[in-house]
Amino acid sequence: MDCLSVQQDLDALREGRSSDGQADRLRAHLAGCDACRAFAADVALLRERLMAEPVPAVPASLRRRLREPAAPASVSLWSRRRVLPCAAALALALGLAFVLSRWRAPSDAPFVEHTVTLAVESAGDLPGVTLRLILPPGAEVAGHPGRAEIEWQDDLVAGVNRLRIPLRLREGTDGVLVARIERQNKVRELNVLLPDRRG
Amino acid sequence: MSRLLSFWRGRHDADSFEACVAPHMERLWRLALRLQGRPADAEDLVQETLARAWRHRADVLALDAPGPWLARVLTRMHVDRWRRRNALDAAESLPDPDRAVIEADTKETSSLATVSAEEVLAAVRALPDRWRLPVLLHDAEGYSLEEIGRMLGIPVGTLKSRLHRARSAVRKSFGDGT
Structure with a gap:
């Protein structure tokens, strides 16, 4: 048995996946080969160090997102991307980019899926912000059928925070999606016309 | 009534989803952090994984052990990001x-x-x-x-x-x- 095969089969030996004959051959080789023994010892050390690596606790925002259906389900993703911090102090500057195609027609029409993206720029880290979405008739957040309002708490980080909202809209839906961001008695409100008729 | 039923169905889905995924959160977070390096990027990656898992919750809830499924999604998303950054192209141009x-x-x-x-x-x-x-x-x-x-x-x-x-x-x- 050559050294390369032994070094590549160490895991099978450790995990007990080697056949009896193969395990015997591996052990015999290891007993007589300094290089393979040193390699095996270092692999064990490497695994030990990696497994003992301290990892910070799961962020509260991730746990909240898991608890709140709004999190993974629908009001899914804040994407943290730092941009130049804006000069204004506490205020939130709201920007909006949304991509919606046209739709039209009757009230009982099937749902059409669209994603609205809100970009919220914050001058600094803002923990404990309340976000509320108020939906017009005929619109719902994917995963939350029939709910006209959804509210949850989240943290904003300095820079641009992007929130992707997967919506289900009945064809013909015409109304305004209100996104309200509240913190310490300060409220910012953003109205998004549905559907987008600019395209 | 149908709205009420829909609401409770959604609530039940959410509870089941949380019970199914919560035990794997630490492992997902650790893996994301190791892959991404920066905590903010790791958080994004886990959130994307959760969002995808929620979209496929019927499949996830049917699994006896959803851990490998979640890790696979997270890892593949990491690889996709890596590819999007053209890192792979750059790497492929080297020997x-x-x-x-x-x-x-x-x-x-x-x-x-x-x-x-x-x-x-x-x-x-x-x-x-x-x-x-x-x-x-x-x-x-x-x-x-x-x-x-x-x-x-x-x-x-x-x-x-x-x-x-x-x-x-x-x-x-x-x-x-x-």
Whole structure:
């Protein structure tokens, strides 16, 4: 048995996946080969160090997102991307980019899926912000059928925070999606016309 | 009434989803952090994974062990990001390290016994992604080569070879390996 095969089969030996004959051959080789023994010892050390690596606790925002259906389900993703911090102090500057195609027609029409993206720029880290979405008739957040309002708490980080909202809209839906961001008695409100008729 | 039923159905889905995924959160977070490096990027990656898992919740809830499924989604999203950043293209334009002749590591003394844990971890972080991924998934997270092969879409034989090269490279970073 050559050294390369032994070094590549160490895991099978450790995990007990080697056949009896193969395990015997591996052990015999290891007993007589300094290089393979040193390699095996270092692999064990490497695994030990990696497994003992301290990892910070799961962020509260991730746990909240898991608890709140709004999190993974629908009001899914804040994407943290730092941009130049804006000069204004506490205020939130709201920007909006949304991509919606046209739709039209009757009230009982099937749902059409669209994603609205809100970009919220914050001058600094803002923990404990309340976000509320108020939906017009005929619109719902994917995963939350029939709910006209959804509210949850989240943290904003300095820079641009992007929130992707997967919506289900009945064809013909015409109304305004209100996104309200509240913190310490300060409220910012953003109205998004549905559907987008600019395209 | 149908609205009420829909609401409760949605609530039940959410509760079941949380009960199913919560036990895997720490492992997902640790893996994301190791893959991404920056906590903000790791958080994004986990959130994307959760969002996808929620979209496929019927499949996830039907699994006896959803951990490998979640890890696979997270890992593939990481790989996709890596590809989007053109890192793969850049890497492919270089000589493919997997095609070099693989040789046994011949150093006869331990390279890692006398170095600190932090130095070892730094050496792993410095590995190219194609070698670092198998080490992280196998040696740090404990997935089997077969599971990693399914996650990354790579044959087990190739993974064994990458794992050997990665371990060898870590050793060589603390000595000449001869």
